[in-house]
Amino acid sequence: MSAQIACLAEDVAVATALRVELHAADGALVEVAVVRDEAGDLHAISDVCSHGQVSLSDGEIEGCTVECWLHGSRFDLRTGKPLSPPAVRAVPVYPVTVDGERVLVDVDAQL
């Protein structure tokens, strides 16, 4: 499956995240956080923290990072890599394209 509509651009304000559920080509459900960073750029990362299986879209956006609300690990929105403990594993990051008002995410093509 290729890129699919995740939301509308206007649905994601600066420094906020929106949780969406998409389906991979194999039918698996993929929980995605569509995030607009403080510079206004959109990102799509796994919504599931690699440390404790909680929703990253409930975290705080700062710069180009999101902070997990449970234990405070901060993840780079461009790479998915944790920048602070306790998380040590990256979360998947997916390609995002904006087509007019539509935000498209390809959950089968991790960056």
Ligand code: FES
């Ligand atoms: S659950 Fe996210 S850092 Fe622990």
